Structures are given as C-alpha cells and as structure tokens.
Amino acid sequence: MMRRLQKIAVLGGGAWGTALALVAARAGRDVLLWARDASTVTAINETRSNPSYLPGVTFDAPFQATGDLGGAVSGCDAILLVTPAQTTREMAKAISSTIEPGTPVVLCAKGIERSTGALLADVLADCLPQATPAVLSGPSFADDVAKKLPTAVTVAASQGEVADALSAALASESFRPYASTDVAGVQIGGALKNVLAIACGAVVGRGWGASAQAALTARGFREMTLLGTALGARPDTLTGLSGLGDLVLTCSSAQSRNFAFGLALGRGTPVKNLMSGGKLAEGIFTASVAVDLGKRHAVDLPLSTAVDAVLREKIDLDTALASLMTRPLKRETD
Ligand SMILES: NC(=O)C1=CN([C@@H]2O[C@H](COP(=O)(O)OP(=O)(O)OC[C@H]3O[C@@H](n4cnc5c(N)ncnc54)[C@H](O)[C@@H]3O)[C@@H](O)[C@H]2O)C=CC1
Numbered sequence: 618m619m620r621r622l623q624k625i626a627v628l629g630g631g632a633w634g635t636a637l638a639l640v641a642a643r644a645g646r647d648v649l650l651w652a653r654d655a656s657t658v659t660a661i662n663e664t665r666s667n668p669s670y671l672p673g674v675t676f677d678a679p680f681q682a683t684g685d686l687g688g689a690v691s692g693c694d695a696i697l698l699v700t701p702a703q704t705t706r707e708m709a710k711a712i713s714s715t716i717e718p719g720t721p722v723v724l725c726a727k728g729i730e731r732s733t734g735a736l737l738a739d740v741l742a743d744c745l746p747q748a749t750p751a752v753l754s755g756p757s758f759a760d761d762v763a764k765k766l767p768t769a770v771t772v773a774a775s776q777g778e779v780a781d782a783l784s785a786a787l788a789s790e791s792f793r794p795y796a797s798t799d800v801a802g803v804q805i806g807g808a809l810k811n812v813l814a815i816a817c818g819a820v821v822g823r824g825w826g827a828s829a830q831a832a833l834t835a836r837g838f839r840e841m842t843l844l845g846t847a848l849g850a851r852p853d854t855l856t857g858l859s860g861l862g863d864l865v866l867t868c869s870s871a872q873s874r875n876f877a878f879g880l881a882l883g884r885g886t887p888v889k890n891l892m893s894g895g896k897l898a899e900g901i902f903t904a905s906v907a908v909d910l911g912k913r914h915a916v917d918l919p920l921s922t923a924v925d926a927v928l929r930e931k932i933d934l935d936t937a938l939a940s941l942m943t944r945p946l947k948r949e950t951d
C-alpha cells in the first residue's frame with residue numbers, strides 16, 4: 618500500500634485550483650497553493666478568500682498560498698496541477714528540477730495540447746518523466762465545490778494504488794473521488810465535453826429548443842465514445858463521471874463557462890468579441906485539436922467539426938445547423 622499523501626501542493630490560483638486546495642484542506646491535508654499573481658497570494662493569506670475567482674466564498678478550512686513555485690513543490694507528497702491546459706508543458710518544465718522522483722502529479726485541467734495533439738499525461742511523460750501522472754476530472758463546478766456542495770469525481774492513475782491513495786487524500790463528506798486506472802479515458806471525456814458544451818450553449822442561445830439540446834448531448838456523447846475508444850479510452854470510463862457525467866453537467870448549465878460562451882454566440886455576440894478576453898473556455902482550444910485527432914484516427918466528428926468551423930468564422934450557426942441536419946441519413950450506431 619502507498620503511504621499517506623499528506624503534504625499537497627496545488628499549482629494554480631484560479632477558481633478550480635482554489636476549490637481543490639479547499640477540498641484537500643477539508644480532507645485534513647497540509648496544503649500550499651502556488652499562484653502566479655501576487656494579488657491572489659495576498660488575498661488568500663490575508664482574507665481567506667479569492668474574490669477575483671471565487672467571489673462570495675470564505676474558506677472553511679485552512680491553507681496557505683505562496684508565489685514561490687519551487688518552495689511549494691519541494692518536499693510535497695503530491696501535486697495538483699490546476700493551471701489552464703495549454704500551460705501544462707511550461708508548468709511541468711518549471712517544476713522539473715524541484716520535484717522528487719515518483720511524486721504523483723494530478724492533471725486537473727481539461728484539454729488537449731493544441732500544438733502537438735497530445736493528451737496532458739503524455740505531455741507530462743515527455744517533459745517530467747520522473748513524475749507519476751494522474752488525472753482528476755468529473756462533473757464539478759469550482760463554485761459548487763468551494764461552497765461544499767456534494768460532488769463526485771474520478772481520479773485516475775495507471776497504478777491503481779496511486780489512484781486509491783489520491784482518492785483517500787482528497788475524500789471528505791462533501792467530495793467523493795472514485796479511483797480508476799484509465800488515464801486516457803478520464804482525460805478525453807473532460808476535454809471533449811467542453812467543445813460539446815459550446816455547441817449546446819449555442820443551441821439554447823439561438824432558441825433551437827430543449828429537444829435539439831438533448832439530441833446534441835446524445836450525439837455528442839457518441840463522438841466522445843468514438844474518439845475516446847480510438848484513443849484507448851475504456852467505454853465504461855466514458856459512461857462514468859468524467860465522461861457522460863461531465864457532459865450532462867456542462868451541456869445543461871449556464872454555470873459552465875463553455876456553455877455560457879456558446880449561449881452568447883447563439884444570442885448573436887460575434888466570435889471575435891467573445892474570443893477577446895473574458896472567462897476561460899477550454900473548448901475553444903480543444904475544438905480544432907479534436908478535429909485533427911478525428912482525422913488522424915478516421916473518426917467522424919460532425920459536431921466538433923461544426924464548432925471548430927464556427928469558431929474559425931468559416932460558417933455561421935445557421936449554416937452549421939443546416940449542414941448537420943441534412944447529412945446523409947444513416948443507422949444510429951454506424
Ligand atoms: N472552474 C471550474 O469549475 C473547473 C475548471 N476545471 C479546469 O481547470 C483548469 C483551470 O480552470 P480554472 O481554475 O477554472 O480557471 P481560472 O480562469 O479560474 O484560473 C486560471 C488560473 O491559471 C493562472 N494562469 C493562467 N495562465 C498561467 C500560466 N501561464 N502560468 C501559471 N498560471 C497561469 C491564472 O492566473 C489563474 O490563476 C481548466 O482547464 C478548467 O477546464 C476543471 C473542473 C472545474
């Protein structure tokens with residue numbers, strides 16, 4: 618059995634990093650959060666809150682923040698990496714000289730590296746080979762988690778005992794991790810659901826109705842299943858919390874930033890206005906790389922392709938809908 622993981626470093630001072638630091642602190646761990654922005658470090662240490670990212674939440678369990686990355690990582694038992702997906706490589710490189718061999722690094726971002734098409738665990742294997750990669754994903758809004766609302770997620774590592782130890786380190790009465798060994802499957806569900814949530818938001822924003830929203834969610838799940846299994850995901854992972862569970866959450870709630878992005882798009886906000894600034898919507902980055910992966914693995918991804926084409930302003934939403942509705946008829950499971 619693995620030893621208890623007591624000292625946890627959380628890298629990333631945004632909404633999800635802060636919520637996960639609270640999760641670990643509630644579970645009785647010693648937590649140090651690293652944030653890039655000095656104002657976040659000061660707010661966490663002096664006001665027990667992170668008003669820029671989690672307004673209205675005062676922490677109910679103790680943890681400290683620091684701006685010293687090496688100091689946060691040095692001597693820790695596990696690292697939760699919670700910066701945006703596209704920063705994974707630079708973050709992994711930045712901690713490579715400090716991390717102890719074998720330390721679990723839990724990928725908490727939801728995305729695929731845009732420049733290479735690599736899953737984030739493969740990015741870690743590439744530039745931080747001394748770490749033990751793990752993934753945490755599932756239906757979990759940072760705000761809900763920070764407010765101690767009941768949440769369940771999946772934690773995967775290729776060695777089951779690592780996944781079990783991480784689950785035990787984070788579990789509390791309001792946060793229930795399920796352990797898995799399907800590292801690829803857990804990553805793919807979390808990445809793809811963001812693209813589909815943009816599409817669902819657009820359907821709602823454009824007023825195309827709840828029937829279309831449900832159809833898109835179900836056909837989106839089909840895309841997730843086809844691409845996921847082509848990339849090595851296990852089907853039972855994709856029907857679990859990190860796949861179907863998260864897809865249902867983000868395809869149905871404007872609390873999702875990806876859904877909210879699509880909603881604004883559907884209501885007529887131009888793509889270029891939505892792209893400039895605003896909240897992080899990881900699906901924007903994942904859409905094009907999902908399409909590339911689909912081509913590479915000969916998997917047809919009509920919904921992700923439509924989202925990508927709309928985001929690139931190659932087609933508008935009405936054209937996207939028309940092209941989806943008039944595709945050649947086919948058997949549902951073909
Ligand atoms: N917010 C949520 O409900 C959930 C978010 N996630 C995932 O967690 C990841 C992070 O999301 P959030 O924390 O919500 O985003 P956020 O926008 O709230 O925070 C992002 C944080 O990353 C920092 N950051 C940005 N670029 C950086 C860089 N180059 N180096 C270091 N730090 C950098 C920002 O300063 C900020 O502290 C995303 O992949 C998201 O999909 C996963 C589950 C839930």
Ligand SMILES: O=C(CO)COP(=O)(O)O
Nearest residue numbers: 755756757758873874875
């Ligand atoms: O991943 C999430 C919930 O599981 C958060 O979704 P958004 O990034 O779309 O807000």
